[in-house]
Each structure stands twice: as C-alpha cells, then as structure tokens.
Amino acid sequence: MLPLAAMLVAGLVALPVITVALHVFLPDEGAWRHIARVLLPEYVRNTLLLVTGTAVGVLALGLSTAWLVAVCRFPGRRIFEWALVLPLAFPAYVIAYTYTDLLQVSGPVQTFLRDMTGWSARDYWFPPIRSLGGAIAMFSLVLYPYVYLLARAAFVQQSSGILEAARTLGCSPWGAFAKVALPMARPALVAGVLLALMETLADFGTVAYFGVPVFTTGIYRAWFSLGDPVSAAKLSAVLLAFVFTLVALERWNRGGMRFHQVGAPAAERKPYQLKGGRALLAVAICLVPLFFGFLLPAGRLAWLSWMGGDDQFGSRYLTLLWNSVSLAGISALIAVSAAVIVGYGLRLRPGAPMRFAHRVAGLGYAIPGSVIAVGVLIPLTMADHGLRAWLTSWFGIEPGLILTGGILGLLFAYVARFLAVSLQSVDAGLARITPAMDDAARALGHGPGRTLRRVHMPILRANLLTAGLIVFVDVMKELPATLILRPFDFDTLAVQAYRLAADERLAEASTASLAIVVAGLIPVILLARQVSRPAKRRQRSEAARLMVSAPA
Amino acid sequence: MSRIRPILAWAALAALPALLLSNGCSREPDAGAGVINIYSARHYQSDDALYQAFTDATGVRVRRIEGTDDALIERMLQEGSASPADILFTVDAGRLWRAEQAGIFQAVESPVLRERIPAQLRHADGKWFGFSSRARMIFYDKERIEAGAITRYEDLADPRWVGELCIRSGGHIYNLSLMASMIAHHGAEAAEQWAAGVVANLARNPQGGDTDQIKAVAAGECGIAVANSYYFARLLASDDPADRAVVTRLGWIFPNQEDRGTHVNISGAGIAVNAPNPSQALAFLEFLASSEAQTRFARGNNEYPVVSGAALENPALEQLGPFKADPLDAALYGIHQSDAQRALDRVGWK
Numbered sequence: 055m056l057p058l059a060a061m062l063v064a065g066l067v068a069l070p071v072i073t074v075a076l077h078v079f080l081p082d083e084g085a086w087r088h089i090a091r092v093l094l095p096e097y098v099r100n101t102l103l104l105v106t107g108t109a110v111g112v113l114a115l116g117l118s119t120a121w122l123v124a125v126c127r128f129p130g131r132r133i134f135e136w137a138l139v140l141p142l143a144f145p146a147y148v149i150a151y152t153y154t155d156l157l158q159v160s161g162p163v164q165t166f167l168r169d170m171t172g173w174s175a176r177d178y179w180f181p182p183i184r185s186l187g188g189a190i191a192m193f194s195l196v197l198y199p200y201v202y203l204l205a206r207a208a209f210v211q212q213s214s215g216i217l218e219a220a221r222t223l224g225c226s227p228w229g230a231f232a233k234v235a236l237p238m239a240r241p242a243l244v245a246g247v248l249l250a251l252m253e254t255l256a257d258f259g260t261v262a263y264f265g266v267p268v269f270t271t272g273i274y275r276a277w278f279s280l281g282d283p284v285s286a287a288k289l290s291a292v293l294l295a296f297v298f299t300l301v302a303l304e305r306w307n308r309g310g311m312r313f314h315q316v317g318a319p320a321a322e323r324k325p326y327q328l329k330g331g332r333a334l335l336a337v338a339i340c341l342v343p344l345f346f347g348f349l350l351p352a353g354r355l356a357w358l359s360w361m362g363g364d365d366q367f368g369s370r371y372l373t374l375l376w377n378s379v380s381l382a383g384i385s386a387l388i389a390v391s392a393a394v395i396v397g398y399g400l401r402l403r404p405g406a407p408m409r410f411a412h413r414v415a416g417l418g419y420a421i422p423g424s425v426i427a428v429g430v431l432i433p434l435t436m437a438d439h440g441l442r443a444w445l446t447s448w449f450g451i452e453p454g455l456i457l458t459g460g461i462l463g464l465l466f467a468y469v470a471r472f473l474a475v476s477l478q479s480v481d482a483g484l485a486r487i488t489p490a491m492d493d494a495a496r497a498l499g500h501g502p503g504r505t506l507r508r509v510h511m512p513i514l515r516a517n518l519l520t521a522g523l524i525v526f527v528d529v530m531k532e533l534p535a536t537l538i539l540r541p542f543d544f545d546t547l548a549v550q551a552y553r554l555a556a557d558e559r560l561a562e563a564s565t566a567s568l569a570i571v572v573a574g575l576i577p578v579i580l581l582a583r584q585v586s587r588p589a590k591r592r593q594r595s596e597a598a599r600l601m602v603s604a605p606a
Numbered sequence: 607m608s609r610i611r612p613i614l615a616w617a618a619l620a621a622l623p624a625l626l627l628s629n630g631c632s633r634e635p636d637a638g639a640g641v642i643n644i645y646s647a648r649h650y651q652s653d654d655a656l657y658q659a660f661t662d663a664t665g666v667r668v669r670r671i672e673g674t675d676d677a678l679i680e681r682m683l684q685e686g687s688a689s690p691a692d693i694l695f696t697v698d699a700g701r702l703w704r705a706e707q708a709g710i711f712q713a714v715e716s717p718v719l720r721e722r723i724p725a726q727l728r729h730a731d732g733k734w735f736g737f738s739s740r741a742r743m744i745f746y747d748k749e750r751i752e753a754g755a756i757t758r759y760e761d762l763a764d765p766r767w768v769g770e771l772c773i774r775s776g777g778h779i780y781n782l783s784l785m786a787s788m789i790a791h792h793g794a795e796a797a798e799q800w801a802a803g804v805v806a807n808l809a810r811n812p813q814g815g816d817t818d819q820i821k822a823v824a825a826g827e828c829g830i831a832v833a834n835s836y837y838f839a840r841l842l843a844s845d846d847p848a849d850r851a852v853v854t855r856l857g858w859i860f861p862n863q864e865d866r867g868t869h870v871n872i873s874g875a876g877i878a879v880n881a882p883n884p885s886q887a888l889a890f891l892e893f894l895a896s897s898e899a900q901t902r903f904a905r906g907n908n909e910y911p912v913v914s915g916a917a918l919e920n921p922a923l924e925q926l927g928p929f930k931a932d933p934l935d936a937a938l939y940g941i942h943q944s945d946a947q948r949a950l951d952r953v954g955w956k
Contacts, residue, residue: 085944092951154814160821160852168825175826184813265775265813267956275777278676279947281704366651428680435684442688455688538677542643542669542690553649553672558817558837 056502057408060399063392064411070429070470071417075294077287085282089272089289101268103186104193104261105251111194112250115343116201117243121231122340124209127325128333134340136582141347142199142524143574145531147259148551148567150192151560152351154263155358157183184264192264193254195347201246203520203581204482208242209235211486227326241313241485244304245478251300252420252474255293259533269293270422283428290425297420301413314488352571358564364554367565371547374566375573378546381461381536382529385468386476386522392469393476393521394514397484398506401492412477419474423467423534430467430539434458460541467535472528476521483517484510523581527574547573639665642886645682646695647675648873652906659902660893666886675701682710687880692887695875698779700786702734702874703940711876714888722895722913726935727872736872736936737894738909741835741929742784743868744859745820750829751857758862759788759869762830763803770829771807772819776955777947780816780834780871785950786942787869787934794945802953812956817841824852834871835926836908842922843908860929867932871939873909 089097122128123135141149157163159175168175182188212235220230236243258270269289277286328336400412418426438457445453457463487510495505511518533548540549547570554563646653649672657668671678675696682689682705694705705711711733719728719735727736744756751770756762762771774781788797809828816833820841823831838858841849860868875894877887893899900916903909904923911918918924 088948088951092948154818158814158818158822159827160818160825164825175822182810185811262775263814265811265956271777275947275951278674279777279779279782280944281676283680424674424677427677428684431681431684435686435688439686439688454690455685458685459690534674534677537673538681540671542671544671549672553651556649557651558815 056395056506057399057403060396060403061408061411063395064399064415067392067396067418067470067473068411068414069433070426070467071294071414071421073429073432074287074421074425075291077284078291080284080287082284082288083280083282084285085276085280086285086288088280089276089285093267093272093275097267097269097272100186100266101255104189104266104268105254107186107190108193108197108254109247109251111190112198112201112247113243115194115198115347116246117205119198119340119343120202120205120209121235122336124206125235125325126328126336128328128336130337130340134337134344136579137344137348138202138340139199139578139582140575141196141343142203142527142581143571143578144196144348144351145259145533145548145567145570146192146196146253146257147263147533147555148355148570149196149347149351150189150260150263151555151563151567152354153188153192154183155560156350156354157181184266186264186266189261189264189266192260193250193257195343197250197253198343198347200249200524201243203524204242204246204478205239207516207520208239208482212238238313240308242482244308245482248301248304249419249475249478252297255297255420256422256471258422258424273422273425277424286425287428290421293420294417297417298413313485352568355564355568355571358561359568362561362564364550364562364565366550371550371566371569374545374547374550375569377544378530378548378570378573381464381468381546382526385465385472385529386526388465389469389472389476389525390480390518390522392473393480394506394511394518396473397477397480398502398510400481401484402502416474416477418470419472421471423471423532423536424538426467426471427535427538430463430470430535431458434463434466458539461544463539464536467539468525468529468532471532471535472525475524475528479517479521479524480514483514487513520581523577526577530570530574639667640883640886641667641669642692642883642890643690644668644670644693644695644890645678645691646670646672647678647697647701648672648695650907652902655906656899656902659898660890663893664886664889666889668890676704679705679708679710682878683708685880689878689880690882691878692881692883693875693877693890695873697871697873698783698939699736699872699874699936700779700783700940700943702729702736702872702876703937704943705876706733707940710878712879712881712884714877714891716888716892718892719895724912724914726933727874727912729876729937734874734876735891735895736874736912737899738873738903738907739870739912739931740873740909741860741868741870741931742780742832743835743838744861745823745831745833745838745856746859747823747826747829748855748857753857756830756859756861757864759784760800762807762832763800765803765806767807767830769807769809771804772809772822772828772831773804773812774814774816774819774832775812776801776950781832781950781955782943782946783871783939784832784869785946786939787932789942789946789949790934790938791866794949797946798949798953801950801955805953805955820856821852824855835910835923839908839920839922839926842925843920858926860927862932863930866934867930869934870910870931872912872936873903874936 119138123131123138155161164180216234217230220234225233255269258274261268261270273286273289276289277283396412396415400408434457438455441456442453445451491509492505495509500508531548533552536546536548537552547566551563551566551570554566657670660666661668675698678694682691682694694710696702706729714732716732719732723735728734746756785797785801788800816837819831820833820838822828841853862868875891877884877891881887895913897913897916900911900913901919904911904918904920908920908923
C-alpha cells in the first residue's frame with residue numbers, strides 16, 4: 055500500500071518534468087540547431103564555471119562555519135549558530151540587485167572612490183559586479199546555508215563515540231575532522247551542495263541581470279526570442295540529463311557505503327574551546343558570510359526603503375504578505391508529506407523502479423520556474439478540459455477552469471520544483487536510522503504505516519521541520535512560476551518586487567524585497583533554533599539509543 | 607508536534623477547495639455592469655490608476671494577471687476555449703505579432719479605434735491595437751562627444767566610437783525590435799554588418815537594464831548609450847540630486863530625424879478569441895484610445911500617446927520635444943524577430 059502510494063506521488067510530482075522531457079521527441083522549429091551551433095559552447099563553458107565556482111563557494115562558506123559552530127566554542131557562537139542561516143531568506147536576484155546598486159560604476163562605492171581621488175571611470179580597475187565571478191559570489195552568499203544547515207546537523211548528530219575513538223587512536227583534532235567527521239558527513243555535504251547547484255542551474259533572474267550567458271539563457275532565448283518552445287524544452291531536457299548524471303555519479307562513487315548511526319549524538323561531547331587568536335579567527339570566518347550575505351545587503355535595502363521605497367506600502371502589503379505566507383505554508387505541508395511518502399517508500403521497497411521514481415521526482419529543482427510552469431500547465435489544462443467537458447455534458451454546468459483557475463496549479467508547480475529540497479532532508483534523516491529499528495518495530499507487530507508513525511516520524515521530527523521550513527522560504531522567494539500560474543488579482547511579495555524591478559525602479563522595489571526577507575526570517579530563525587536545541591534532542595535520542603543498543 | 611501536524615495537514619486540505627472556489631470559475635459573468643479579465647505583460651504601477659479610471663467611467667470591474675508576455679501567451683494557448691482572458695495587453699509589437707500568429711486574438715471592428723489609432727500601429731484586421739509608444743533614443747556624454755557627431759542608429763557602428771558604447775543584452779526585446787527594424791530597412795546582410803560594428807564599439811559586455819546604460823554614461827564608463835525614452839524622462843522628472851547630475855551631463859538624440867525617423871515600439875492589446883466578455887473588452891480598448899487614457903500613459907508612465915492631439919501633461923516629455931517617428935509597420939518587428947536574434951547571436955551581441 056505505502057510503496058504504491060509512493061510511486062503514485064512520485065509520478066504525479068514528476069509529471070511536469072516528464073512533460074518537459076517528452077518534448078525531445080517533438081519536431082522543433084530550428085532554434086535548437088541555431089543555439090547548438092552558435093551559442094552552446096559558451097553556455098556550457100559558463101555554466102560549468104558557474105557550477106564549479108558556486109560549489110567551491112558554498113562548501114568553503116558552509117563547511118567551515120558548520121564545523122566551527124558545531125564542535126568549537128568561541129565568543130558569539132550561540133548567535134552565529136542561528137544567524138548563519140539568515141542569508142537563506144534572500145532571493146538570489148534580490149541580493150544581485152542590491153550589490154549591483156552598491157558596486158556598479160554609478161553606485162555609491164565607486165562614486166565615492168572617484169570623488170575622493172578625482173579619477174574618471176576609465177582610470178582605474180574595479181572588480182565588475184556584473185560578471186561570472188559576481189554571479190558566483192552572489193549564489194555562494196545566499197546558497198551556502200544549505201550546506202551549513204545540513205553539515206551542521208550532521209556534525210551535531212555524529213556519534214561522540216566515533217570521534218572520541220579517533221582521538222584515542224592518535225588523531226589530532228584536524229585528523230579526526232578529515233578522517234572521520236568529514237567522510238561521515240558526506241551524504242549531508244553532497245545533499246547541501248547539490249541543492250545549491252540545482253538552484254544555481256535553475257536561476258534566470260540573476261544571470262540575466264549580470265549578462266552572463268548560461269544554459270538557462272539559452273532556454274529563454276529559444277522560447278522567447280526565437281519563438282520555439284519545443285527547442286526550449288529540448289534544452290531543458292539536456293539540463294535534466296546533466297543533473298541526472300551528476301546525481302548518478304555521486305551515488306555510484308558512494309557505492310555501498312552506509313551511514314547509519316548508533317549511539318548518542320555529539321551534544322554530550324566535550325567541545326574544543328578556542329582562545330585568543332584562534333577564537334578571533336573563528337569569529338572572523340563566521341562573520342564574513344553573515345556580513346556579506348545578510349547584514350550589508352539587508353542594511354542597504356532598509357536604507358533604500360527608508361529613503362524612498364514603495365508608494366503602495368500599506369494595507370496592500372498585508373494582502374501580499376498573506377498570499378505569500380499562505381502559499382508557502384500550504385506548499386511546505388504538501389512537499390513534506392510527499393517527501394515522507396516517497397522517501398519511506400524507497401526505504402520499504404529499495405528496488406530499481408522505486409529508485410528511479412524517487413530520483414526523477416527530485417529533478418524539478420534544477421528546472422527554471424517558467425519551464426516547470428509550462429510543464430504544469432500542459433497536463434493540468436488537459437485534465438481541466440476533460441473535467442469541464444464531463445461536467446458540462448452530465449450536469450449542464452459551465453465550471454470554467456477549476457484546476458488552473460485557482461491556486462492548485464501554483465501549488466503543483468511549487469511541489470514539483472521544491473520536492474527535491476524536502477526529499478533531501480527526509481532522506482538524510484532516514485539514512486541515519488539503522489534498519490535494525492524498522493526490524494524491531496516490525497517484529498513487535500507494527501505494520502509499515504505504524505512503524506513510520508511511531509518510530510520514524512518522531513526521530514525524523516527535526517528533519518521534517520527543516521524540510522518544511524526550507525520549502526516555505528523557497529516558495530516565498532519563487533517568482534517565474536508564480537507569475538504565470540497565479541489566479542486573477544493574486545499578487546505576492548515576490549510579484550510586487552518584480553513589478554518594480556522590471557520597471558527598473560530598484561529603490562521602490564527595495565520595500566517588497568525587504569518584506570520577502572523579513573517574512574522569510576521568521577521561519578529561518580525557527581529553522582536555526584531547531585538545529586540548536588541539544589537538550590531536548592538528548593532526551594529523545596536517549597530513547598532511541600535504548601532501542602538500538604543491542605545490535606551495536 | 608506529532609499530534610499537531612496531522613491536524614494542520616487536514617486543515618490545509620480542507621481549506622484547499624475553499625481557496626480553489628474563491629479564485630476559480632473565472633468565466634462566470636458578473637452581476638452589474640460586468641467584469642473584464644486582463645492578462646497584462648505591462649508591469650507599471652500607474653496601470654492600477656488606469657484600470658480604476660475605466661471602472662469609474664463604466665462600472666466594469668477589472669481583474670488582472672501580470673506576467674511575462676510569452677508565458678501569458680502560452681497560458682492562453684493551453685487554456686484554449688475555457689480561457690477566462692478577455693484581453694492580452696503587452697509591451698512590444700513583436701509579441702503582439704506572435705500572439706496574433708498563435709491565433710489568440712479575434713478581429714474587432716470598431717470605428718472609434720480605426721479612426722483614432724494610426725494604421726501602422728494596429729493590425730489590419732483589428733486583431734490588435736497599439737495604445738502608447740516609446741522611442742529608442744541615443745544618449746551621449748556632453749563632455750566627451752560633441753553635439754551633432756551622432757545623428758543616426760547607423761552611426762553607432764562607426765569605428766570612430768570604438769570602446770564608447772553601452773547597450774543592454776541582445777536577447778532583450780527592445781534591441782531585437784530595433785534590429786528587426788534595421789533588417790526591414792537595410793536587409794538582413796547589411797543589418798548584421800551594422801550589428802557587428804556595434805559589438806566592436808562596446809565599452810563593456812551588455813549587462814543591466816536601460817537605466818543602467820544611461821547612468822554608466824554619466825559615470826564616465828562609456829560615452830554613448832541606447833535606451834528607451836521613458837527611462838530618461840523619469841530621470842528628467844526626478845528631483846533626486848544624483849539623477850539631476852546624470853541628466854545635466856547627458857545629451858539626447860532622437861535618431862534618424864533627417865531620414866526615416868526614430869524607431870518606436872508600442873504597447874498594445876487585443877481581444878482574446880475566446881473572450882467571455884467581448885463587449886466589455888471592446889469598451890476597454892476604446893477607453894484606452896480616449897483622450898483621458900492617452901494622457902494617462904504620458905502623465906503616469908512617460909509613454910507617448912498614439913492618438914494625435916492627446917495632451918502630454920508631462921513636463922519631462924515636453925522637454926524632450928517633438929520628434930519624427932519611423933512609420934514602419936509594427937508587425938515587421940515580429941516577422942523579423944527570430945532572424946534578428948540569430949544575427950545578433952552570430953555577431954556575439956550577448
């Protein structure tokens with residue numbers, strides 16, 4: 055029953071992705087050949103550089119801060135512990151606009167420089183913000199929290215016994231980190247980096263604004279400028295194949311390794327106490343991403359909204375906020391439920407078909423929102439037309455478009471895009487639970503459903519909350535699919551920000567952008583609190599340890 | 607938590623149909639004077655006032671979805687005969703042409719529109735109409751470039767200006783329509799040569815929006831920029847000292863005044879082939895052609911009216927002054943758009 059439901063859910067979520075992929079077999083209008091011949095080499099080169107650079111960036115920022123915060127003690131650690139998640143509230147396009155406003159040739163920094171020195175704009179070199187390097191910096195700054203969150207959770211939950219064993223066997227603290235903690239955290243690190251990279255691949259707003267032609271640019275160019283949606287879908291399918299290969303390679307490389315844990319998490323472990331220069335260094339390392347990823351851009355936005363801002367600020371914003379928050383909340387619930395069903399389904403029935411369904415269901419995250427939206431529109435309007443014909447002929451009512459006329463299409467698109475996020479978190483949690491627990495529960499007479507409810511769900515609680523909160527924040531930030539699929543007179547904060555930014559009114563757009571960030575902060579802070587509550591978890595894991603101490 | 611979660615989930619599930627019903631059923635006619643449903647690719651806050659003025663005048667309520675042109679066209683195509691859309695309102699002639707090619711518009715016979723809107727700014731069978739226009743202008747640094755040195759789009763490719771030019775991406779519709787007009791006037795080959803000359807003169811990779819190009823000239827990064835008229839008019843009307851400094855340093859040119867005239871693009875609309883409220887939709891289009899609405903385009907959003915004799919009531923546009931517009935049939939922007947993109951790709955206009 056459960057595996058069947060898992061297949062069904064995975065199939066439904068994958069429907070938009072499959073719809074897009076199926077376009078490969080349709081005849082296109084030639085844009086595909088033009089792009090492949092003239093533009094693709096540059097797109098591929100830039101995309102690879104962007105992806106590699108962002109991977110290095112998110113790892114550098116996320117891994118270092120996660121390790122410091124998880125196992126070391128230094129001044130301000132308790133604040134950094136949650137504050138380091140804050141940049142997640144920034145949509146990449148908003149931080150790109152903000153930094154461009156600050157650093158471009160006509161911005162305050164360079165203007166100040168010219169006023170001080172008397173140089174003209176051509177007398178000096180200044181790192182161009184709108185460039186490939188700038189894009190890598192922007193993505194690294196807002197996406198490293200994925201790595202931070204997952205890596206930090208992994209470090210905190212690592213069995214203290216293993217690390218202590220490593221130390222007693224003669225490892226230095228660094229040695230224990232490199233030889234034991236890091237390899238053990240691998241699934242979490244890979245999951246975090248993959249999430250960051252998929253979001254990078256799907257982005258259009260940032261790279262378009264920076265004038266960095268990447269794969270997404272090609273998809274948009276084929277569809278919008280060359281009027282060839284089939285070629286656009288074909289390019290998307292290539293992107294999909296790339297992501298699929300990436301994921302498969304990692305799985306293959308990981309091979310038969312398993313990462314189940316027994317024993318208590320490291321909360322009881324004696325932390326490394328940093329002092330003097332090393333403590334200062336730790337503070338500096340944590341301060342860099344926090345300052346550049348959050349404090350500086352948020353401060354600039356706040357200043358811009360204070361000085362000018364949006365004339366429509368007022369009761370309209372309450373509606374926008376409500377629309378954003380309710381969409382995000384409902385999507386988060388659906389995405390987490392779907393992830394539990396799909397993830398647990400794979401655990402029950404780990405065969406090839408289920409693994410395939412599981413993987414395809416998570417691919418939507420790498421697809422640009424506009425493309426997903428079309429992938430949603432095609433099957434959903436087909437269902438709508440069928441439903442309408444049926445209602446008209448049987449009951450004589452003209453219902454209009456029931457499925458696409460409301461927010462159902464939007465929710466569908468969100469889940470199709472963001473299931474990957476909740477799935478990663480749920481999978482990471484499930485991977486840590488040793489199958490011995492399943493066996494014990496089943497031996498004691500529980501069916502798979504009750505085992506899930508009584509054993510896995512309580513242990514997964516933190517992962518479920520994390521999954522839900524990340525999806526919530528992602529939906530708050532989502533723009534392209536929201537634009538196309540929303541019902542009449544239904545604006546969100548992201549739509550409001552887009553409206554003004556598309557009209558090149560960046561100062562006015564700052565109000566809505568700031569509102570997205572502030573509204574996203576609440577779940578982000580909840581998220582951060584969630585990962586920094588060792589006391590409660592210890593009680594819980596105590597119970598868990600009792601259950602598994604025998605097979606260890 | 608484990609007890610609250612299912613409750614929340616069920617509550618959400620129960621709320622779904624309510625949310626669906628509140629927004630669905632969009633083709634139902636409305637009580638009273640009625641309602642029109644607009645799919646708009648315009649993203650100007652001043653449009654809210656425009657729609658309100660229509661509602662005040664006629665009692666017809668306006669419901670809207672704003673999005674990007676092609677996505678809205680795609681949505682209408684998928685919705686087909688069940689589409690709630692009465693009107694598609696876009697910001698580019700090329701997009702109007704493509705929507706018309708996709709069979710989204712119905713032909714409209716309206717003496718008012720036929721009389722008030724110039725023939726080159728509307729579809730021959732009345733499938734779409736242009737309601738406002740914007741000019742693609744050239745701006746230059748008065749400190750570096752003498753007045754009168756540049757008068758035509760063709761001058762942008764002059765090797766004299768190597769390293770001086772700032773312009774946005776070649777994938778952007780404003781440049782595609784300009785390139786399409788070059789193809790229409792000079793033929794594909796000569797237009798591609800022109801584009802190659804433009805690329806050779808670039809001061810930096812194409813990036814940012816139109817306002818960014820204008821400001822880059824004022825900052826001294828480049829000497830020449832190409833941008834749409836309303837972005838500059840907005841700076842002209844601003845009382846921010848930084849904007850004032852930009853405006854004082856720049857000279858502006860309406861290109862090709864001695865020959866064919868300046869390239870203009872239109873924002874326009876047509877009635878959907880499956881419009882559930884066609885008569886209200888027509889009333890809306892005729893309202894857009896009224897003197898009141900035409901002046902609103904100028905006053906609220908610095909666009910040029912298309913109906914001759916409509917008052918501007920906009921000091922910035924008055925200051926820019928009158929100009930001769932290229933009378934090219936706007937449908938040609940759409941017809942040549944794909945060729946324009948391919949040519950720009952080939953010459954490396956990113």
